[in-house]
Amino acid sequence: MSCKNNMIIKILFFIDSLACGGKERQLLEILKVLSKDKSFNIRLILMSKKIFFSEVKQFNIKIDYLVRDHKIDLSIFSGLYRICKSFGPEIIHTWDNVTSFYALPVAKLLRIKMVNGSIRHGIRLKKLSHYLRMISLHLSQYVLANSKAGLAANKIRNGFVLYNGIAPKFTNEFSIQEKLTKRGKLLGNTEKKQIIVSVANFVPYKDYFTVFEALKNLKKEGFKFYYLIIGDGPLKDKIQQKVNDLELADRIKLLGIVENVEDYLAVSDIFLHSSKGEGCSNAILEAMFSGLPIIATRVGGTEEITTEDNSVLFEYKNSEELGLILKSLLPDRELQQKMGKCSKEIAQNRFTITRMLANYKEIINQIIY
Numbered sequence: 001m002s003c004k005n006n007m008i009i010k011i012l013f014f015i016d017s018l019a020c021g022g023k024e025r026q027l028l029e030i031l032k033v034l035s036k037d038k039s040f041n042i043r044l045i046l047m048s049k050k051i052f053f054s055e056v057k058q059f060n061i062k063i064d065y066l067v068r069d070h071k072i073d074l075s076i077f078s079g080l081y082r083i084c085k086s087f088g089p090e091i092i093h094t095w096d097n098v099t100s101f102y103a104l105p106v107a108k109l110l111r112i113k114m115v116n117g118s119i120r121h122g123i124r125l126k127k128l129s130h131y132l133r134m135i136s137l138h139l140s141q142y143v144l145a146n147s148k149a150g151l152a153a154n155k156i157r158n159g160f161v162l163y164n165g166i167a168p169k170f171t172n173e174f175s176i177q178e179k180l181t182k183r184g185k186l187l188g189n190t191e192k193k194q195i196i197v198s199v200a201n202f203v204p205y206k207d208y209f210t211v212f213e214a215l216k217n218l219k220k221e222g223f224k225f226y227y228l229i230i231g232d233g234p235l236k237d238k239i240q241q242k243v244n245d246l247e248l249a250d251r252i253k254l255l256g257i258v259e260n261v262e263d264y265l266a267v268s269d270i271f272l273h274s275s276k277g278e279g280c281s282n283a284i285l286e287a288m289f290s291g292l293p294i295i296a297t298r299v300g301g302t303e304e305i306t307t308e309d310n311s312v313l314f315e316y317k318n319s320e321e322l323g324l325i326l327k328s329l330l331p332d333r334e335l336q337q338k339m340g341k342c343s344k345e346i347a348q349n350r351f352t353i354t355r356m357l358a359n360y361k362e363i364i365n366q367i368i369y
Helices: 022-034 054-058 074-087 097-110 128-139 148-153 176-187 208-220 236-245 261-266 282-289 319-329 333-350 353-368
Strands: 009-015 040-046 062-065 091-094 113-119 142-145 194-199 225-230 252-256 270-273 294-297 311-314
Touching: 009 022, 009 074, 009 097, 009 353, 022 040, 022 054, 022 282, 022 353, 040 074, 074 097, 091 097, 091 353, 097 113, 097 128, 113 128, 113 148, 113 353, 142 148, 176 261, 194 261, 194 282, 208 225, 208 236, 208 319, 225 261, 236 252, 261 282, 270 282, 282 294, 282 333, 294 319, 311 319
Parallel strands: 009 040, 009 091, 040 062, 091 113, 113 142, 194 225, 194 270, 225 252, 270 294, 294 311
Antiparallel strands: none
16 A cells, blocks of 8 residues: 555654664565655664664665663764754664663654554563563553553553564475475484474573473474484583483474575474564464474463464463363374464465555554545
8 A cells, every 4th residue: 555645744753773683574565565665765863783684774774873872871862852953854763672672762852653562472581681671661652562462461452563574585385305305405314303493582481491402302202303403502512411301303404594494393293482572473373384284382472363273272381281282283194284274374365464564654644644
């Protein structure tokens, strides 16, 4: 949907960094399209010069850097004020706690509409940063989350929801034989084991330890499986040590950060996501595009993007429940394929980039008009 009355809408996007993550990927896809849309005039401000998604530099947009020297840096306020006065945006769209903190007073002073997009999880924890986020959200004119659960957790009644959109490269159309051939080339001899895969960094709210407890028991009972983990982070050493302690090193492979995530999803059988909280999980949606059945924790916005036909959800930290689910699904290839087919249908009907961008333009039109 194009903007009304042929008006050119100026949007200033403000984000802490373009590191590897869900909010960054969603912003990148929006920038990629809006930078080519003559109905929009786009500008981007980053608070870090480290850019994981370097392709953003090829877009037809101006990028400014406001890098903090201190935790609270007054020069950020003045720099943002100067850019806004020069650019004259109708909307400032922030993407995190920090940028929302700096943008709030500037937007109010210059009477610019502000969209606070800092809600990326479907839960609110009892920690200072989460309380500060909720305060900034209630002070903001407009709130945009990637799940209804995120709005509810922060007690926002009238916010917008923009679900993530996933790149077409994750769509898996391989036959069973093609999948096995590709698996052999990518992983070598897996001895006809079922391949379970997770894509999540090694951070405290991603709960790999519950998964390991469930897999330890499955190994003892003779189930054949191979567990691939794509991700990295501060808990990597602790996670590797746990794998060794539970004698699972022959069944679990830590792949680190890989650029071809879609290849590993394409050769896997089951996607497993254990987390304390989620909004709209990119990792789950990518697995759904790849035609995988989903096993995930029943938290946040996960129930908004899955159904009983393509997923089985379990209680956070309940390794016994997870174990029972895996025991039921691992031997049943027919059920896996049925659930995987449903995953793909849901993803292609609801979570394409095209649909996400259409929804975003509609939200912008509602805000402007």
